[in-house]
Amino acid sequence: MKWLILLLLVPSCLAHLNVYLSVAEVMRLLGLTAELFYVRDGQINVYALNFVVPVPATINELHFTWQSLTRKPLPYTLSAEVKSNSEAMHPPTFNISNEGYVPTEPQTWRVDLPCMRTIAAEVDLTISLNVSTGSSSTTLHFRRKKICLKEAIRPAVRVDSVPHAPTSADIFYAGSGCAGGIILIAAIAAAACRARARKLRRARSDEQDAHAFLPDSSCKSAASYTSYRRPTSLPAVAAEERARDLQQRIAELTIQRCRVRLRSVAMEGTFGRVYRGTYADEEAREQEVLVKTVAEHASQVQVSLLLQEGCMLYGLHHERVLSVLGVSIEDQTAPFLLYPWDAGWRNMKLFLLACRGVTIGGAPGGAPPPPLTTQHVVRMALHALDGLLYLHSQHVLHKDIAARNCIVDENLRVMIADNALSRDLFPADYHCLGDNENRPIKWLALEALTKRQFSPAADVWALGVLLWELTTLAHQPYAEVDPFEVAAYLRDGYRLQQPANCPDELFAVMAYCWAMSPDDRPTLPQLQIFLRDFHTQLTRFV
Structure with a gap:
């Protein structure tokens, strides 16, 4: 009974509100050209609210768009809570105040998700939006799973405090090194050419063997596509x-x-x-x-x-x-x-x-x-x-x-x-x-x-x-x-x-x-x- 009452109250509370992700935001998160509505003309998309949207490691901020469809702004409160692995991410921040009014024109606001980059983890967080109409209020929870990666340790770079003037010995060694590098590159190129020639000869031989029983135009019967492959990076x-x-x-x-x-x-x-x-x-x-x-x-x-x-x-x-x-x-x-x-x-x-x-x-x-x-x-x-x-x-x-x-x-x-x-x-x-x-x-x-x-x-x-x-x-x-x-x-x-x-x-x-x-x-x-x-x-x- 409580669940049914909630469904009846929701439209009356949010009857004049839109909350959604724009086409650009959905494309950025999901690679899809479409808008994703959480609330459209007061109707709540329960499926969308229940879905935990994954946020890749390359994305560090989220964008929401909202609009009050009444003649006056609607009061709101906004908060964000990290549910798990709080040591992997700083507390989320907004580019708008935590309390205010939903504007009557479409407006996009941002949530920043700053990873600490000290550990790699999946961070569960919930963004809560409470909208009030005076007589009643409703809270919407947007759930996200942010992927944070550990930052790779960069090797220290040594910088001499005193500039070093080149000497004749330096020039000699530099010239010798360049000459040696050129010789090495030429040797590698020659080896690559020989290997490519051997590969082409083998390919021609295989092709001749195949054509002994396979016509060139037989695309359907000659499919060489194989379903399984071992990754090239295997140990x-x-x-x-x-x-x-x-x-x-x-x-x-x-x-x-x-x-x-x-x-x-x-x-x-x-x-x-x-x-x-x-x-x-x-x-x-x-x-x-x-x-x-x-x-x-x-x-x-x-x-x-x-x-x-x-x-x-x-x-x-x-x-x-x-x-x-x-x-x-x-x-x-x-x-x-x-x-x-x-x-x-x-x-x-x-x-x-x-x-x-x-x-x-x-x-x-x-x-x-x-x-x-x-x-x-x-x-x-x-x-x-x-x-x-x-x-x-x-x-x-x-x-x-x-x-x-x-x-x-x-x-x-x-x-x-x-x-x-x-x-x-x-x-x-x-x-x-x-x-x-x-x-x-x-x-x-x-x-x-x-x-x-x-x-x-x-x-x-x-x-x-x-x-x-x-x-x-x-x-x-x-x-x-x-x-x-x-x-x-x-x-x-x-x-x-x-x-x-x-x-x-x-x-x-x-x-x-x-x-x-x-x-x-x-x-x-x-x-x-x-x-x-x-x-x-x-x-x-x-």
Whole structure:
């Protein structure tokens, strides 16, 4: 009853007030061209107030815009409180007084967040605005999570107090040093030229070998895009451990073909097929499996991609990751990749499409699943995030996080899978931009699309697109944008639109994942905290 009374009192108290973040402020914080209203014509946006907005380390001040819609200013009081890690940040300050009147014209005020730079921490703070109409008052709480970084210690610079006049010895040594430097640079350049020549010769040799069975115009079948990549900054020990040859992995995973029994086709593309079947181990115990293989007319490149992409998750064990169970390779036959399977598991993109009555690629029809709630969507996103967090802890970049590369069971539990055959089974999701390389253009971060720079932040971008897929039931992202124009579209600041019935705070998480700079995007642990908090808020009202 108290909660209902509060809802009735709020509009009467704030009936003539606007409080919002301007387009410029939302772009600066979230990389989105839109206004974010907390109060519009007296109506409070509860979702926006409940969302904890992350503030990157590069941003040290916040801007709010307000306006009294009455003929006279409204009295206010303003305060800010640091909730955690107060030793990482000085008390916030305002550029306006803590008490005064909300002006009748739109006015922007600032909150400064001065980090001490002595420790690195995430600081939780709340900005409280109390507005009074004389007979009643209402307090609005804006919650923020400021990231403070520890300032790097700069080496001391020694400055001689007495100027030193150059001598003939100094000139001689300086000239010798310059000559030695020139010789060193020339030697490095010569070595680089020799290395580049060897690389070009190897590339030409590989290209000739590839063209022996692959026509130049065969973009779709010759996709060389591989989903998983190890970060280049791996420690030497970890790099050596992960650099095992593909043939060694296949040898360790090899199973006998006679133990595999194919039952029915689950999905089929131009060059690949996915079967449901069973596998009997050495003790004759059978288990359900999913078998990925290529068609008889598939090229050697497609066979190599199937094995390379399917085996990259080998040795990884996590409840949110679907790893390969075995590999079967026999002469004159297509290779089999086996995955553990359950009758209730489905490809997540096909599941989402079924939720709105759409079937593709030979997927089974039937009655659509029950409607997904926002609570379901957030929980599924958390499962995918947990799996991706595990992959990153194992120094694995996925590079193709999307609904088509996830599995969901009948209890809506999600697992991340590889992208073997994804380009063939979901051809509309991949495009070739004239570079003979099929890539998931509309899921890639801007730096991955234009510079082929992949990092954990690029996976975070794709995770934001996956969250958008969940809320739209697998609608095609940027459906109206030509693949050749996507890079310019993103560079100009455009992003995916907010889906219908998507809460503002959930869309704010997506938009934060699509920040232009990789450094401004949230980390996976930060996203985990935001989504868990939001899921907790949702469960309180269900």
